[in-house]
Amino acid sequence: MKDLILLGSTGSIGRQTLDIIRNNPDKFNLVGMSCNSNIELLREQIEEFKPKVVAIAEENSARIIKSEFDNLDVLSTSRGLCELVKYPADIVLNALMGISGLKPTYEAIISGKDIALANKETLVTGGQIIVDAIKENRVNLFPIDSEHSAIFQCLKSSLNSKVKRIILTASGGPFRGYSLEDLKKVKLDEALNHPKWKMGKKISIDSATMMNKGLEVIEARWLFDIKEDNIEVHIHPESIIHSAVEFEDNSIIAQMGTPDMRIPISLALNYPDRLKLESEKLDLFEIGKLSFERPNRQVFRCLDIAYNALKEGSGATIAMNGANEELVNLFLNKKIQFIDIQENLEILMERESFESPKSIDDIMMIDKEARAIVREIIGKN
Structure with missing residues (x-):
């Protein structure tokens, strides 16, 4: 026990x-x-x-x-x-x-x-x-994130094999297919209405902006010791393949399942053994087909903001995360518009630079500074 x-x-x-x-x-x-x-x-x-x-x-x-x-x-x-x-x-x-x-x-x-x-x-x-x-x-x-749990499981199936790339899947959120003009009209209740997962308010907004996927790219870099250039995001609306790994022989191993967070939670708690779960069975005949798209990075710009922050260094990823938390909170309280989240993140990340931290206290200071700067940017706009 x-x-x-x-x-x-x-x-x-x-x-x-x-x-x-x-x-x-x-x-x-x-x-x-x-x-x-x-x-x-x-x-x-x-x-x-x-x-x-x-x-x-x-x-x-x-x-x-x-x-x-x-x-x-x-x-x-x-x-x-x-x-x-x-x-x-x-x-x-x-x-x-x-x-x-x-x-x-x-x-x-x-x-x-x-x-x-x-x-x-x-x-x-x-x-x-x-x-x-x-x-x-x-x-x-x-x-426990379904995507990272999937990658973890795929890697365990091929120990000591060289990884070519990680494929992070994304549902596309509630605004898949939207244009920039469409995003300007988004309302709070629409952004909170995720098509596949039942989640808290903050992560639902991050999913809608695709910042959640950007955060997952950064998390994958540290979890699996892999560079950002070898992590790709694929839009997969059915949310059946939770992520996949391609190895040096070009084989791709993917983990599949119904959208049920109890699966990765139970595996994390009971690893290496699996627990019996009373959950919906995955019926491939009923699903019929699985589809994949490239993310629209011109519309959902948070994804590139996250990639660029990762390349810049840990100071940048801390600042991006703190500023994003601040902006999401402002949107949840109806102080800014949905489109303002990514636009103000871009202003911050282009204007400021942040040194890499040496301690947890350094991290908290960078986080505090980024929040203050983004509030200042909002106040001037």
Whole structure:
């Protein structure tokens, strides 16, 4: 049985993780979990799974939960996440959104725990530092993003074989086929309506702009130690092939499955063994055909912004990620238009340069600076 700490228990990935734990009580023991503010759902989760410790971002909510559960350790504020991951456990599953996932991932690694990672910003911002920490502490990192889990599985099928390229698939999001003029008319509810996946608000917007795929390119670079020129994005509207790897003999191995995040979550938690899941069976006869397109990089410019940042260096990827988080939040609060996200990212990345970080604190400083600059750009426009 594995002892597990779950960061982000009330989000989409967190709830699906708890579903796996619920159906496999002989394999997983939930030691601790965290949430931001949804204490109503957290309360239900505590009653069902009986963890030893929880971390809650909002201090008043933490006091409420502490008053209701006598034998529960309750941590609060952002520092609470870093304290939570130090509790004894075998693996930490990070399902947090944004750069908030970086520090607790790092703390979990240096405390000797394996990582199941659904927080792509950890590697987008902390790539080299995180990779070095994993090697130094001799822990494992298992990807949960469906695309990176697919690549991980394909690589394991051909150990010691030279990789020619990685093919990252993308559904194309809700605006596949749109022109730039079409993007100028996009409304918030349209951007949140992903055609294939049920996700949180931030990742849904990133998918709509295709920044999510850009972040995945950067994540793949660090996960699989492969240069950006050998990572290609293919639009695959059916979302059946989750990604593929081409080897030096020109063979391509792909991983297929229905769009169900419980598949990569369960593999990350139980690797190298697979768990039985009660999920929709993949029926190739019903699907009929699989199609692929090149991404329209003239319309969805976030993809090239991410590639260029990766070539420029880790300072640029940190700044891009922080600015993107800030812009997405402004769009979610209806302060800017959808098209403004990529246009202001372009202004920032063309105008500024950022040095590579030497520490986690350096990363947080670059992130803060980029957010301030993009707010300044917005204020002038």
